Amino acid sequence: MIxxxxxxxxxxxxxxxxxxxxRVERPIYVDRLPPCNDACPAGENIQxxxxxxxxxxxxxxxxxxxxxxxxxxxxxxxxxHPCETACNRATLDEAVGINAVERFLGDEAIAQGWxxxxxxxxxxxxxxxxxxxPAGLSATYHLRRLGHRVTIVDSAARLGxxxxxxxxxxxxxxxxxxxxxERILDLGVEVRLDHVVHDVEAERRDGDYDAVFLxxxxxxxxxxxxxxxxxxxxxxxxxxxxxxAEGATPQLGRRVVVYGGGDTALDAARTARRLxxxxxxxxxxxxxxxxxxxxxxxxxALVEGVTxxxxxxxxxxxxxRLVVETMRLNDQGFPEGTGEFEELxxxxxxxxxxxxxxxxxxxxxxxxxxxxxxxxxxxxxxxGADGVFAGGDAVPDQRTATVAxxxxxxxxxxxxxxxxxxxxxxTSRHAxxxxxxxxxxxxxxxxxxHRPELERIRRQTNFEEVVGGLTEDNALFEARRxxxxxxxxxxxxxxxxxxxxxxxxxxxxxRYEFNYDFCKGCGVCVTECPCGAIELVPExx
Amino acid sequence: xxxxxxxFYQVGSFAVGNRLLGDAERTVQSSAQRTNSIDSGHRAxxxxxxxxxxxxxxDAAMRATDAQLVAVNATGCLExxxxxxxxxxxxxxWLHSLFGxxxxxATGVAAxxxxxxxxxxxxxxQAGDGGTVDIGFGCLSGMFERNDDVLFICYDNEGYMNTxxxxxxxxxxxxxxxxxxxxxxxxxxxxxxxxxxxxLAMAHDIPYVATATVADLHDLERKVERxxxxxxxxxxxxxVPCPLGWGSVSNETVLLARLAAETGIFPxxxxxxxxVSAVSPIRxxxxxEAYLSRQRRYAHLFGDPGRPDIVxxxxxxxxxxxxxxxxxxxxxxxxxATAVPS
Numbered sequence: 017m018i019x020x021x022x023x024x025x026x027x028x029x030x031x032x033x034x035x036x037x038x039r040v041e042r043p044i045y046v047d048r049l050p051p052c053n054d055a056c057p058a059g060e061n062i063q064x065x066x067x068x069x070x071x072x073x074x075x076x077x078x079x080x081x082x083x084x085x086x087x088x089x090x091x092x093x094x095x096x097h098p099c100e101t102a103c104n105r106a107t108l109d110e111a112v113g114i115n116a117v118e119r120f121l122g123d124e125a126i127a128q129g130w131x132x133x134x135x136x137x138x139x140x141x142x143x144x145x146x147x148x149x150p151a152g153l154s155a156t157y158h159l160r161r162l163g164h165r166v167t168i169v170d171s172a173a174r175l176g177x178x179x180x181x182x183x184x185x186x187x188x189x190x191x192x193x194x195x196x197x198e199r200i201l202d203l204g205v206e207v208r209l210d211h212v213v214h215d216v217e218a219e220r221r222d223g224d225y226d227a228v229f230l231x232x233x234x235x236x237x238x239x240x241x242x243x244x245x246x247x248x249x250x251x252x253x254x255x256x257x258x259x260x261a262e263g264a265t266p267q268l269g270r271r272v273v274v275y276g277g278g279d280t281a282l283d284a285a286r287t288a289r290r291l292x293x294x295x296x297x298x299x300x301x302x303x304x305x306x307x308x309x310x311x312x313x314x315x316x317a318l319v320e321g322v323t324x325x326x327x328x329x330x331x332x333x334x335x336x337r338l339v340v341e342t343m344r345l346n347d348q349g350f351p352e353g354t355g356e357f358e359e360l361x362x363x364x365x366x367x368x369x370x371x372x373x374x375x376x377x378x379x380x381x382x383x384x385x386x387x388x389x390x391x392x393x394x395x396x397x398x399x400g401a402d403g404v405f406a407g408g409d410a411v412p413d414q415r416t417a418t419v420a421x422x423x424x425x426x427x428x429x430x431x432x433x434x435x436x437x438x439x440x441x442x443t444s445r446h447a448x449x450x451x452x453x454x455x456x457x458x459x460x461x462x463x464x465x466h467r468p469e470l471e472r473i474r475r476q477t478n479f480e481e482v483v484g485g486l487t488e489d490n491a492l493f494e495a496r497r498x499x500x501x502x503x504x505x506x507x508x509x510x511x512x513x514x515x516x517x518x519x520x521x522x523x524x525x526x527r528y529e530f531n532y533d534f535c536k537g538c539g540v541c542v543t544e545c546p547c548g549a550i551e552l553v554p555e556x557x
Numbered sequence: 558x559x560x561x562x563x564x565f566y567q568v569g570s571f572a573v574g575n576r577l578l579g580d581a582e583r584t585v586q587s588s589a590q591r592t593n594s595i596d597s598g599h600r601a602x603x604x605x606x607x608x609x610x611x612x613x614x615x616d617a618a619m620r621a622t623d624a625q626l627v628a629v630n631a632t633g634c635l636e637x638x639x640x641x642x643x644x645x646x647x648x649x650x651w652l653h654s655l656f657g658x659x660x661x662x663a664t665g666v667a668a669x670x671x672x673x674x675x676x677x678x679x680x681x682x683q684a685g686d687g688g689t690v691d692i693g694f695g696c697l698s699g700m701f702e703r704n705d706d707v708l709f710i711c712y713d714n715e716g717y718m719n720t721x722x723x724x725x726x727x728x729x730x731x732x733x734x735x736x737x738x739x740x741x742x743x744x745x746x747x748x749x750x751x752x753x754x755x756x757l758a759m760a761h762d763i764p765y766v767a768t769a770t771v772a773d774l775h776d777l778e779r780k781v782e783r784x785x786x787x788x789x790x791x792x793x794x795x796x797v798p799c800p801l802g803w804g805s806v807s808n809e810t811v812l813l814a815r816l817a818a819e820t821g822i823f824p825x826x827x828x829x830x831x832x833v834s835a836v837s838p839i840r841x842x843x844x845x846e847a848y849l850s851r852q853r854r855y856a857h858l859f860g861d862p863g864r865p866d867i868v869x870x871x872x873x874x875x876x877x878x879x880x881x882x883x884x885x886x887x888x889x890x891x892x893x894a895t896a897v898p899s
Binding site: 025026027028029030031032033034035038070071457458459460505506507508509511512513514515516517518521523524531533534536537538539540542543544546552 | 570571572574575576577583586587593595596597599600601603605606608609639643645646774800806807808809841
């Protein structure tokens with residue numbers, strides 16, 4: 017080749033110079049577990065469905081959601097959202113209103129009539145589900161998707177368990193519950209109502225079921241001996257809420273005292289207000305910080321005129337006078353009596369002191385281990401008896417509807433592996449996406465959109481839903497507040513900030529790839545990734 | 558479903574891309590079709606701010622001119638690391654002559670294009686701070702004064718870096734370089750020297766002067782686009798952190814540029830016809846320590862006993878910038894920082 021004078025080399029591109037050889041550390045893309053997903057007892061991929069919701073594709077978002085939880089409109093109302101407690105955005109401004117978006121998606125699905133994914137190919141196996149609360153319904157849904165036939169039985173006249181007979185309608189309107197239950201039944205489920213299972217082994221044998229899932233809940237209100245001249249004035253909260261749910265209007269009188277400090281106590285006190293009690297007082301032996309009820313519910317109760325009597329225990333009921341003893345907390349934080357007594361006027365005393373599980377149906381199942389009043393289960397949710405699984409309030413865990421939904425899913429997969437003869441699989445989790453891994457500069461400051469609440473005066477007299485839903489705009493905004501902790505959301509930052517053009521953009525939904533021929537390992541992409549989805553690892557030399 | 562404009566996304570308007578926006582509304586850099594004016598394989602150090610700044614600016618200029626662009630380069634890091642013979646990283650028409658004459662060469666290119674009637678082809682000249690504030694300043698001042706149709710971009714890394722980190726007239730006070738050692742009662746570069754090139758450029762009353770950093774891509778691209786929409790002499794001064802010369806870790810290049818702006822040490826503004834027309838307000842005001850302590854060129858200011866008195870003088874300079882350009886002011890709050898429901 018003839019070259020100009022003094023020119024000995026042909027010019028060419030610098031791409032011949034593979035600067036990747038300079039690298040001592042290489043960036044890699046990772047997926048980390050967002051704290052919301054980590055905290056969700058129902059095992060939802062929250063970040064996954066928020067991601068779909070951000071683009072306004074609510075159906076995709078909902079389909080993502082119901083992969084794990086078939087009751088989003090219900091959970092969007094009654095879940096105590098541990099996800100929001102864990103949310104990294106709380107450190108930045110306020111947690112993302114995950115629960116509100118979940119409810120929006122759930123309501124949208126009902127309004128649009130979206131159907132759940134179809135049942136799986138029939139396996140010919142039959143599973144008995146005892147109890148139709150959140151655990152039973154969740155298990156039914158997941159078992160149907162896995163192709164197993166399900167018979168769900170309940171001692172009550174309608175499906176829903178505590179969602180129908182425990183949670184007041186102002187927190188969970190029944191048409192919402194009905195719609196979500198109906199959608200599960202549409203998958204083809206045999207239902208037997210008003211059917212009490214006395215002996216689970218006999219029931220299994222007679223019905224020729226291959227496996228059983230027990231989701232009997234904790235339906236028995238705990239009683240304590242309280243001296244009372246007229247025992248008809250003492251009622252337990254579970255029975256009280258149950259009868260209200262069935263449409264009765266128990267006449268408790270003008271002054272109602274609720275004894276206990278859990279969410280059920282608040283439900284009872286708020287329900288009493290709605291039934292016309294002018295005074296609704298909660299007596300609790302410890303203080304506000306130690307109250308097991310969720311603070312959101314407490315705040316709503318206080319707004320509605322429920323009053324609290326902290327550090328008090330009920331001593332006796334004497335006619336219409338309730339004698340309470342003032343308590344103080346000792347060094348360990350336990351309440352102890354002070355010997356000081358006071359009288360309160362009370363027309364009725366509602367006991368909300370916790371619930372027990374009725375496990376009499378296990379009398380014939382000798383292999384099932386019961387300890388502390390609950391059924392012991394393995395991680396697959398199988399009890400000591402072969403093919404008998406249990407979940408929800410009847411097993412040792414937190415007693416919330418969301419936990420129960422998670423149990424139902426886990427048990428369904430446990431049943432599936434049991435029926436297929438597969439060994440239980442150990443699931444691994446990604447490392448947690450912690451706040452310190454985020455580069456929050458890139459997130460706009462965006463305060464949370466709060467759901468509207470019914471004006472106080474309206475909710476003292478009726479059972480209308482207290483907390484409203486989000487509008488579409490607000491739901492979209494709220495979804496977009498998600499930081500996508502630990503998982504790439506294709507913001508193009510790594511692609512943009514690389515001084516060596518060593519990031520390849522693969523196109524929408526495909527994320528990116530490093531071009532290690534040219535990546536010098538400077539790590540700018542790692543530092544500038546908003547969500548901490550890139551890590552530097554030592555290069556093997 | 559009706560489509561509504563995206564008022565807010567997870568990353569507001571600070572990140573490079575946004576999957577919810579159409580391509581036309583995204584940054585040039587977020588596009589897989591961007592020019593990549595400076596290609597892979599260049600020999601800039603790990604985490605080089607200048608390589609990044611040059612690609613940001615030139616890719617934006619390429620889009621603004623519909624790829625009808627000629628770039629003239631002064632001697633400096635950018636020229637050295639991009640064109641070690643026989644390799645070149647440039648994917649655009651590119652011309653290098655001498656260290657000090659880039660503005661004059663660019664003037665010549667612009668004149669030649671005018672003679673040829675090619676008003677569609679635009680000229681960008683680029684140099685480091687040495688080629689701009691020191692060696693090329695005479696030519697540059699002449700280019701400004703004649704209002705020649707050139708956009709001159711200075712990538713300011715505050716020293717002569719590829720020759721071994723010597724002081725330039727853009728090196729900040731107290732910074733250690735090979736020629737301003739960190740010793741004696743006044744360690745590092747002396748206070749009260751150096752040139753503030755953006756203000757000198759404004760003093761020429763040219764149509765457009767702007768400052769920018771590699772930490773705010775949207776701002777930088779918008780300014781290049783604005784500059785290319787105008788004719789006459791235009792000047793953009795881009796702060797480009799240098800891991801080598803600043804003694805910073807390579808992954809903090811963009812972070813340092815951001816801190817320079819957020820502390821007020823490097824005011825980000827634009828001026829038209831000699832008058833400041835807009836500023837980039839500080840979003841999260843930060844004290845200068847956060848910026849200085851990440852750079853070994855300021856290491857002598859920290860530790861025990863350190864030189865808190867010098868840090869205080871640098872803080873006072875940052876505060877003076879904030880006051881001069883009104884960088885902290887409710888009225889100038891960046892719309893991009895706070896999202897509202899659509």
